[in-house]
Amino acid sequence: MRFPLLAALALSLALASCAPPTADNDDATTITVSAAASLTDAFTEIGEAFTEANPGIEVRFNFAGSSTLAEQINAGAPVDVFAAASSLSMDRARDALAEPTLFASNSLAIAAPAGNPAGIVSLADLQDPNVTFIVCAVQVPCGAATEALLERNGLEVTPSSLEPDVRAVLTKVIADEADAGIVYRTDTAAAGDQVEQIAIADEVNVINHYPIAATKAAPQAADAFVDFVLSESGQQILRTWEFASP
């Protein structure tokens, strides 16, 4: 039997109880940042810039769907900072967290494989039964936003798969296994030439606001990281990955 997530939860519980990696150390502090899958590229760059500015602090990232991350924190995973793709997912782990601050926003876009083989030009094209399109599972923020988007535009469509996080959708579109996928605008930016972005107009789009918070048990270095994300340099990196202001 395979229960990867349960196993991961059990493992993180075990790790949390015997060797907290957040323990202060004379030489260097390592903080663990759990961040939404859509933040993978932007936060990796922010992490490098942060360590450069604070040589004593190493940052370790844990990227996954926001709801998985919230569940891990609730199960006692040794996490110092949580950056989610929606307030709804962050609220699931609210008891373990300090006051959250919004730090970015993001909206949805259609991603098609390079060359757009199915010739998708708008959301309405997803109604064609011959079009294979995939979305995020409704449990994760991009899936909840997608559901709101489809509802808002009155589209009755059946996706081919509900993927566990936005990067899983993107990967399958890049691999040309699906004709289209609904992802964040920032994901199409991150994928560059590998996908074609079909923009969705602002007035019919859905905006996600991203909150960040340190956990209550986190060391001071965690607050320094949160401050860095909110700072001019952190925000500038987020802009280069096409995140909008909160």
Add this chain to the structure above:
Amino acid sequence: MKRTTARTTTPAPRLLIALAALALAFLLLPLIGLLLETPWAQLPALLTTTTATEALRLSIITSLLAAAVATILGVPLAWVLARKEFTGQRLVRGIVLLPLVLPPVVGGVTLLTAFGRRGLVGQYLYDWFGIQLPFSTAGVVMAEAFVAMPFLVITVEGALRNIDTRYEQAARTLGASPRTVLFRITLPMISASLLAGIVLAWARALGEFGATITFAGNFPGVTQTLPLAVYSALEVSRDEAIALSLVLLAVSLTVLVSLRGRFLGSRS
């Protein structure tokens, strides 16, 4: 009977007993944890949701089909490995066993490179016939058969190596065709192991997760099997995830307990 007496009178080092107890506790504690957290009162309600029943139905159908595919293709492969000598045999056996050690997610990725829309074979299936295996129930069966087949092949190959070939030779000298020998002599002689192999392959297919979500995706009623439903449920309702896990556990344990004697060949 004699053997049983011999077993009980052999003195065991205390350290061995202690480590054995530790090993058992290591395997048992997670199960106890699950049982303690199971919301027994809500169990009937949790297991009759559309998600749960669809996932259960899909899991049963796909795992049985996967076991059938593994048997139809795996028995001949086991026969060739056990009875024929050829160059590269060790390499072939390694390839056959690879899915046992490969992380299932990697299995899913390799399936995509072969049978995906742009895969080695998949591109022709798609371009010529419009067949898409990813995101289809057939894709689930393929992913499950991929990880389950090695269990069948090693079980059957081992049995074929252990049986006395003189019966087959006798049948041949009496004029039976190779086909008759296979169906009337060989397969009946290994029937217990064959059954064990099929059941093990089926149980592995039932629990398949990584290759399925990677290759076939996740959609209720089409590709969302029980393990995928557990994974999806965990992010919304822990209780539902635990209830579904319990079903998988109960089925697997029942199968393994009823199989054990046969598999180890210790039942007289």
